[in-house]
Amino acid sequence: IFTKCLSAALLAWMVMYKDYFGLRETPFSIAPDPRYLYMSENHREALAHLLYGLNSEGGFVLLTGEVGTGKTTVCRCLLEQIPEDCETAFILNPRLTVVELLSSICDELHIRCPDGNTSIKVFVDLINARLLDTHARGSRTVLIIDEAHERSVNIDFLLGIAKNLLVVRPELRVIITSATLDTEKFSRSFHGAPVIHVGGRLYPVEVEYRPAEAIPRKPGDGDYVDMAVHAAEKIQTRRRGGDVLIFMPTEQD
Numbered sequence: 001i002f003t004k005c006l007s008a009a010l011l012a013w014m015v016m017y018k019d020y021f022g023l024r025e026t027p028f029s030i031a032p033d034p035r036y037l038y039m040s041e042n043h044r045e046a047l048a049h050l051l052y053g054l055n056s057e058g059g060f061v062l063l064t065g066e067v068g069t070g071k072t073t074v075c076r077c078l079l080e081q082i083p084e085d086c087e088t089a090f091i092l093n094p095r096l097t098v099v100e101l102l103s104s105i106c107d108e109l110h111i112r113c114p115d116g117n118t119s120i121k122v123f124v125d126l127i128n129a130r131l132l133d134t135h136a137r138g139s140r141t142v143l144i145i146d147e148a149h150e151r152s153v154n155i156d157f158l159l160g161i162a163k164n165l166l167v168v169r170p171e172l173r174v175i176i177t178s179a180t181l182d183t184e185k186f187s188r189s190f191h192g193a194p195v196i197h198v199g200g201r202l203y204p205v206e207v208e209y210r211p212a213e214a215i216p217r218k219p220g221d222g223d224y225v226d227m228a229v230h231a232a233e234k235i236q237t238r239r240r241g242g243d244v245l246i247f248m249p250t251e252q253d
Helices: 002-021 041-055 071-080 096-109 120-136 153-168 184-190 225-240
Strands: 060-062 086-091 140-145 173-178 194-198
Touching: 002 225, 041 060, 041 071, 041 120, 041 173, 041 194, 060 071, 060 153, 060 184, 071 086, 071 173, 086 096, 096 120, 120 153, 120 173, 140 153, 184 194
Parallel strands: 060 173, 060 194, 086 140, 140 173
Antiparallel strands: none
8 A cells, every 4th residue: 555655646746747847758767768868979889889780690799888877778779770670678677587587588579488387498499489480581689688787696597598599599689788797708708799888977986995894893783784884874974965886796685
């Protein structure tokens, strides 16, 4: 009940802003709208490279850049300009299980799966058959995995599946976006995959490294999550304004 009331209140608040300021679109949308992306030279270059890559042979492409530089929005711009002979699967939430990730790819590619299927082999066989059929029709398939730095065993397993699919379906194009992946290691692991960088920051960002020994601790004070919170509080007491972004080692944190 509380969630429904909160959603209704937020919707009413956004409508109020829209009416009061005479806006044409509802403000504060969570999903980035490519129509409002400022296409800097870096963004235009990244988009041009991606579009060129769609017309070449398949394989992996890594789209990298700092947090907030517009990687996801560039991918959405790519979808708006993608050739008609391309089928696309855009995975926005890499925190799913392997079965959920494969099921999402099937949904995006309009592949009919057996009801209640949880077999990874069945999903992979269906995707492979669809890729074969798409190629036979003279079309191409593009798989986009967004926010791949949300690392987990599941996303690593999916990348391994995609890598194996490329052995038998070399025309498949896989685009990975990430802010923190080691680009050199990634490129080597995927047969020299090209790396496209989206440069620039929207706001000044200061990076701080704080060793664990620098944070006062007592026995039973808590784990590294508590230490990260303590460090963020210390930073906030030294300055006014601004935000703090903390990268944690696992998605559960």
